[in-house]
Amino acid sequence: MRKTFLLFVCMLVCCTAAFPQTVTLTFTAQDTDNHYVQLDRVMITNLTKGWQETVDWPDTILTMQNGTGINDIVGTNDYSSLLLSQNNPNPFIGTTEVSLIMATEGTVILDITDINGRSVVANDYSLQSGSHQFRIILATAGTYVMTARQNGQTSSIKMVCNGGGDGNKMEYVGTIETPDRASLQLPKSQNTPKYATTYPFNFGDEMEFVGYAIINGTEVESAHVNQMQNASETIVLTFTVSHNHDAEPCPGTPTVTDIDGNIYNTVMIGTQCWMKENLRTTRYSNGTSIALTSNTSTTTAYRCYPNDNASNVSTYGYLYNWPAVMGTSTSSDANPSGVQGICPTGWHVPSYAEWLQLTNYVSSQSQYVCGDNFNNIGKALASTTGWESYEYPCYVGNDLSTNNATGFSALPAGDHLEYYLNFSYCAIFWSATEQPDDFANNCMLTYYSMDVWLGMSFLGYGLSVRCVRD
Numbered sequence: 001m002r003k004t005f006l007l008f009v010c011m012l013v014c015c016t017a018a019f020p021q022t023v024t025l026t027f028t029a030q031d032t033d034n035h036y037v038q039l040d041r042v043m044i045t046n047l048t049k050g051w052q053e054t055v056d057w058p059d060t061i062l063t064m065q066n067g068t069g070i071n072d073i074v075g076t077n078d079y080s081s082l083l084l085s086q087n088n089p090n091p092f093i094g095t096t097e098v099s100l101i102m103a104t105e106g107t108v109i110l111d112i113t114d115i116n117g118r119s120v121v122a123n124d125y126s127l128q129s130g131s132h133q134f135r136i137i138l139a140t141a142g143t144y145v146m147t148a149r150q151n152g153q154t155s156s157i158k159m160v161c162n163g164g165g166d167g168n169k170m171e172y173v174g175t176i177e178t179p180d181r182a183s184l185q186l187p188k189s190q191n192t193p194k195y196a197t198t199y200p201f202n203f204g205d206e207m208e209f210v211g212y213a214i215i216n217g218t219e220v221e222s223a224h225v226n227q228m229q230n231a232s233e234t235i236v237l238t239f240t241v242s243h244n245h246d247a248e249p250c251p252g253t254p255t256v257t258d259i260d261g262n263i264y265n266t267v268m269i270g271t272q273c274w275m276k277e278n279l280r281t282t283r284y285s286n287g288t289s290i291a292l293t294s295n296t297s298t299t300t301a302y303r304c305y306p307n308d309n310a311s312n313v314s315t316y317g318y319l320y321n322w323p324a325v326m327g328t329s330t331s332s333d334a335n336p337s338g339v340q341g342i343c344p345t346g347w348h349v350p351s352y353a354e355w356l357q358l359t360n361y362v363s364s365q366s367q368y369v370c371g372d373n374f375n376n377i378g379k380a381l382a383s384t385t386g387w388e389s390y391e392y393p394c395y396v397g398n399d400l401s402t403n404n405a406t407g408f409s410a411l412p413a414g415d416h417l418e419y420y421l422n423f424s425y426c427a428i429f430w431s432a433t434e435q436p437d438d439f440a441n442n443c444m445l446t447y448y449s450m451d452v453w454l455g456m457s458f459l460g461y462g463l464s465v466r467c468v469r470d
Contacts, residue, residue, distance in 0.1 A: 023064045023201065024232040027055065028086055029211050029222060031239045036090045036160070039237070040212045040219065044197075047226075048205040053197050060085055064201040064229075082108070082153040084146060087136065093249065094139075094165035098157070099176060100132045100148055108150040110170060112136065112159075115143045121168040131176035137169040141254045162254035203230050211237035215244070246270065246365075247407035253469060258344045259283050266469070267407040270361035272354070273469035275347070276409050278317025285345050290324050296418060298438050298460040299323060306413040307423035315386075316413035319462030322430060322440045325349055331434035336470065339432040343467035350468045352433035352441040352454065359443070359452050368405050370394035376450040380405040386412050388424045388447040397447035410445050416462030422446075428463045 025044075029037040044053045044062060055062050061083070083101040090096060102108060111122040120138070138144065141163035147156040207229045211222035222237040245251060250266040250273035257263050258281040265276040282303065283289050293302045301324035306312040320342065326349065329339040337351035350358075359377065362368045368380035371394050378396045382403045390397030414423035422428075424447070431441040439456040442463060446453075457463060 022232070023066065023203075023229060024083075025062045025064070025209075025229075026086075026234045027060050027062075027209070027211065027237060028234060029213060029237040029239060031215065031241060037213050037215065037239055038088065040214055042237070043210045043212070045208040045210075046199065046201065046205050047208055048202075049200055051199040053199060063196040064199075065196070066201060066203050082148055082150050082155050084148050084155045084157045086157055087146070087159050091160035091162055091251075093162045093254075094137060096136050096159065096161075097173065098134045098136060098146060100134065100155075102127060102129050102132070102150065104151070105129045106150060108148055110134070110146065110148055112138075112144050112146045112168075112170070115145075120144065121170050123170050125172060128175070133173035133176055135169075135171040135173050137165040137167065137171070139163065139165045139167050162249040201229075204228050209235050209237065211239070213239060215239060215241055247405065250469060256344055256347060256467075256469075259285050259287065267409070269358060269406050269408060272358060272361075274358075274408060275467045276407060278411060278413060279320070279342065279465040279467060280313050280317040281342065281344075282318075284327055284342060285340065288327075290320070290342070294416075296416065296460040296462070297321060297323070298458070301327070302462070304416050304462045306416075306420075308420045312413070312423075316411050317464055319413060319416045320430070320465055321462055322434075322457075322459040325430045325465055326432065329432070331432065331440070333433045336468065337432040341432065342465060346470050347467040348470055349430065349432040350466065352431045354468060355429075355431055355441070355443040355454055359454065362406060362452075370450060373450070378445050378450050378452055379403045381408040381410050381452060382427070382445055383409040383411045386424055388412070390448050394450045395448060396445055396450070411464075412445075412447065413464045415457070417458075417460075428457065429466050430457075430463050434459075 027039060027042045029039050031037050040057050042055045082103060085099045087096040087098045105128045107124055107126050109124045111119055113119050138161040141161055144159045144161060145156055146159055147154055207227060209225040212219055220239055220241055222239050225235060245268040248268055250268045253266055253273060255263050255265055260281050260283060262280050267274050267276040290301050290303045294304055303318040303320050303324060306316040306319055325342050327341045329341050332339050333351050333353050335351060335353040335357060337348050337354060339349045341349040343349055362377045362380055363374045368377055370376040370379050376394050379402060382396045384400045384403045387397050387400055392398055410427040412424045412427050414426060415421055415428050426444060426446040428442050428444045433441040435441060435456050438459045440459055442455055442457045444453045444455060
């Protein structure tokens with residue numbers, strides 16, 4: 001019996017000694033659409049001990065020591081683990097940056113794999129202990145896992161790329177300086193992505209976590225997380241509002257591919273997901289070809305080159321008459337239109353009501369309005385290239401570098417009648433809504449105007465096409 005008791009005591013002592021004495025909390029955030037949100041700061045409250053601590057961005061990590069308070073480790077290389085911090089930005093287009101904290105010097109292996117576990121880029125580095133910054137460049141849209149490995153330790157993060165990078169690369173940027181915070185009298189956020197509190201903590205303490213972030217131009221508070229804290233973990237803070245993704249690739253659909261293999265970037269504006277480029281398909285999604293001709297027709301589908309020049313297609317897309325746009329579909333003014341027509345599967349030709357939704361939304365957002373007139377939204381939708389110049393402020397053709405706040409990137413492909421007109425002067429897009437006397441509604445921007453016109457065009461004209469996601 002005595003031996004059994006001594007064995008139990010030894011096991012208890014060993015287990016107690018082995019139990020981790022440090023709790024490391026990593027904070028991240030998302031909105032109601034499960035999209036990543038960059039935190040501005042996190043308020044941590046120990047309800048049991050009665051203390052409160054704030055972690056400011058770019059800090060995302062708080063360390064607490066069981067049993068007593070510990071000294072702030074900023075300014076030393078005495079990190080407690082191998083740790084990859086969440087990349088920023090995330091999601092990202094092409095390029096993002098990641099910081100790595102190493103407890104000991106030596107060789108670290110960094111590997112990025114796709115969702116199927118295939119390695120897309122891997123490097124090893126010989127580094128000193130401390131914080132190091134890396135730049136990640138990825139070409140293909142998708143979800144990736146980045147893993148750091150050193151001396152049997154691993155740390156991983158998930159990254160979401162929306163495409164756009166120049167190949168797959170990993171570049172070492174350099175060390176992150178962590179000078180003594182007390183001597184510099186600077187806030188935590190200007191020194192290091194890791195912070196250790198000096199306040200007391202015991203396993204089982206009741207904790208509360210609240211995040212703050214700028215969403216749609218306003219600081220918003222996350223839902224409160226209350227829990228007993230017994231171990232290290234990642235705390236996901238949820239903001240009960242939807243993030244405004246204007247001018248960003250559409251969440252989950254950064255690109256769309258037509259039947260010819262053409263790839264189009266997408267853009268989110270309000271609640272609508274639009275193609276960011278003019279359509280340039282030569283076929284319907286069922287494989288039926290669309291005739292290439294310079295002749296106009298109100299009944300026979302056709303496509304033609306902008307300004308009668310084949311080299312313009314890669315940038316400006318084709319011009320199509322309304323029968324080509326609609327295919328076998330009939331007119332619709334519903335929202336959504338329900339007319340796939342010439343668009344890829346999962347996308348549709350916008351109705352007049354959908355163009356109206358777009359322009360009304362852009363007019364309602366002060367950041368997209370030029371001057372003090374809510375109608376002055378042409379510059380916010382027009383691309384930064386291709387337009388004829390115009391001297392007056394707020395006109396599309398004035399200072400092209402200030403165009404395209406929405407990311408819609410309307411290009412002046414002009415139109416096609418019996419001859420070619422208005423190349424570099426205007427962008428005109430078809431709708432799925434027909435009007436009497438062989439007309440259909442359109443959406444038009446010109447270099448010499450401030451606003452966007454929702455008007456009509458003759459069915460036989462050749463105009464540009466943008467599709468909207470179903």
